Amino acid sequence: TINRAAQLVRAGQRVVIKSGVYREQITPRFGGDGPDRMVSYEAAPGARVVIMGSREVPSAWKPSRNPGQFSERLWMVTLPESLFERGNPFALQNASAEDIAIMPWAKQWAGRVPYTLKRGLIFQDGRRLAQMAVYEDLVRLAGSYWVGPDSLTLHIHPFDDVNPNDCLMEVTVQQHLFKPDVTDLGYVRIKGLTFMHAGNGYPRTGVGAIFAMGGHHWLIEDNVVAQVGSVGIEIGTRSLESADREKNRLDNERAERSPGCIIVRDNHLSECGTGGIQGLEVRRALVENNQIFHCGWQDVERYYETAGIKLLVNEGTLVRRNVIGHFTAGPAIWLDWDNK
Numbered sequence: 001t002i003n004r005a006a007q008l009v010r011a012g013q014r015v016v017i018k019s020g021v022y023r024e025q026i027t028p029r030f031g032g033d034g035p036d037r038m039v040s041y042e043a044a045p046g047a048r049v050v051i052m053g054s055r056e057v058p059s060a061w062k063p064s065r066n067p068g069q070f071s072e073r074l075w076m077v078t079l080p081e082s083l084f085e086r087g088n089p090f091a092l093q094n095a096s097a098e099d100i101a102i103m104p105w106a107k108q109w110a111g112r113v114p115y116t117l118k119r120g121l122i123f124q125d126g127r128r129l130a131q132m133a134v135y136e137d138l139v140r141l142a143g144s145y146w147v148g149p150d151s152l153t154l155h156i157h158p159f160d161d162v163n164p165n166d167c168l169m170e171v172t173v174q175q176h177l178f179k180p181d182v183t184d185l186g187y188v189r190i191k192g193l194t195f196m197h198a199g200n201g202y203p204r205t206g207v208g209a210i211f212a213m214g215g216h217h218w219l220i221e222d223n224v225v226a227q228v229g230s231v232g233i234e235i236g237t238r239s240l241e242s243a244d245r246e247k248n249r250l251d252n253e254r255a256e257r258s259p260g261c262i263i264v265r266d267n268h269l270s271e272c273g274t275g276g277i278q279g280l281e282v283r284r285a286l287v288e289n290n291q292i293f294h295c296g297w298q299d300v301e302r303y304y305e306t307a308g309i310k311l312l313v314n315e316g317t318l319v320r321r322n323v324i325g326h327f328t329a330g331p332a333i334w335l336d337w338d339n340k
Helices: 002-006 097-101 104-109 135-140 245-257
Strands: 014-017 020-023 039-043 049-052 054-056 062-066 069-078 122-124 144-147 153-157 169-172 186-191 194-196 216-221 224-228 231-235 263-265 268-272 275-283 286-288 291-293 307-315 318-320 323-325 333-336
Touching: 002 014, 062 153, 069 135, 097 104, 122 153, 135 144, 135 153, 216 231, 224 231, 231 268, 268 275
Parallel strands: 014 039, 020 049, 039 186, 049 194, 186 216, 194 224, 216 263, 224 268, 231 275, 263 286, 268 291, 275 307, 286 318, 291 323, 307 333
Antiparallel strands: 054 169, 062 069, 069 153, 122 169, 144 153
16 A cells, blocks of 8 residues: 555655555554655556545445335435544534534534534445435435444435446545645655545545645645535645644644645645635745646535635635636635735
């Protein structure tokens, strides 16, 4: 796996990846120590490398039954807990009351749909199903799903009313596709890779499918990010926002010491639920020549954390020559608050 290599490479070494589909989260352990001694994750020449946060669902779908309810159009499956190695996105709300408490400007949405819907996504032959808030609505919309109270049982109304056992059914089992477990990892390069199917949510920090975790001197270039629940690429010197004031203070102080210096260029992002490129306290970044299309499908503009490119508290940051189109429920570019 790519992640096995990510535990071994040190400064000045590269992970060169052959064509294939890699269903895993990459969690780099080490960074580089200078621009000429980076740790690089890159596709081999001519290779198509796809990193996916979803897993295939075994052909075990059966007719759906909910207490007192039944329809021949609906199917159900119960996922094994072993499928989830880093938490279950179907057990997490897009933005819980605790998440929204950290974003007081969004307080009117606490307890409301779609913020209370689950972060997990389902795909049928590559097409994303729409999540319903109640079981009764499934029968009205082909290509929809509902998550049962146990967060493991999924009920679906397949596209075209087909038998899902005859389709490729995939479910997201992780929120991130590339993310360190530690902050401040430096000199990391990601080049020429395709990232798909992250079940991530709405909080302002800590949700990117590619998440630098407050790292510095990253180079993210020539990648594709598609079909994720919220943010495609998250940069910025902040790694988290917390209701715990002490944790928040410590992360803020750490971020103030970070040099930043992240380059995000020549990437193509599409079908990201809330935005393409995002970051809080972005210092000396360059964001250029990215293409961002058909994002914002979650349609949650009024919690004010959506845009093709949304960077907050910018210092010495340059955004130029990006092409953004067909964005739903948000601006193309939003450089928000206290820019220097």
